[in-house]
Amino acid sequence: MTTTNRDTTLEADIVAAIPHLRAFATSLCGNRERADDLVQETILKAWDNRSSFAVGTNLKAWLFTILRNTYFSERRKRKREVEDAEDKISSRVAVHGEQQGHMDLHDFRQALEQLSEDQREALILVGAEGFSYEEVAEICGCAVGTVKSRVNRARTRLADLLGVGSVSEFGPEPVSDGVISNRRGSDVM
């Protein structure tokens, strides 16, 4: 009897999550249409398995987990079929917002594209979706510490790529160390 109620609530929550699922899917696969296919599949799977979802727990995290698993298992299959070549080119077609936006955001988007998949994903889930480290660990099936270090490395790398991690704050660049040790090296020779 409450099942219908439960379904209604569940459906409303799924609807609320759709824009986020689409955004995350797009950032995973770099292709809008594939992203929408992924989201659709995620919703179908979630709906089929809704009886296994514990009410009161985090539906959004559950949906993200399903989406992510679907993406990676499909990609594994696809890889076996198509071999890597094509995938490498097509998987990271930069996706730009409708508004080309400020130069600033354009640069940021490009920097984001250069992060490793793991780092980008962790950073997005924590920094943009607002999941806790624990939730992200659940979603990605890894340790909390791993999530933390991925997020940190992602930030550091972005700061670097964007040139905002100012050199003066961190002391001399290692390049000068290199020069010194090189000199030493040549002295020995």
Add this chain to the structure above:
Amino acid sequence: MNAKSGPESTRGQKNTKSVPLSKEIQNHIGSRLRAVYGQLVQEPIPERFSELLKQLNTETPNAPEADPSSSEEPRT
């Protein structure tokens, strides 16, 4: 250290000692990230999703424990 990857990563190694980034830089990155990602979140939802949800409702008007044998497509 991965010494043998492009000139870019040479730049990237500047901070490999993982000096914590200042609050200011973290905020800078955070706000850009939310702006970029927010554009994706705010995109209009395609029609297909409202269709899909309607479909879910009519398919299973009140199926409580959806019996697995009757699911429309076998998926693995």
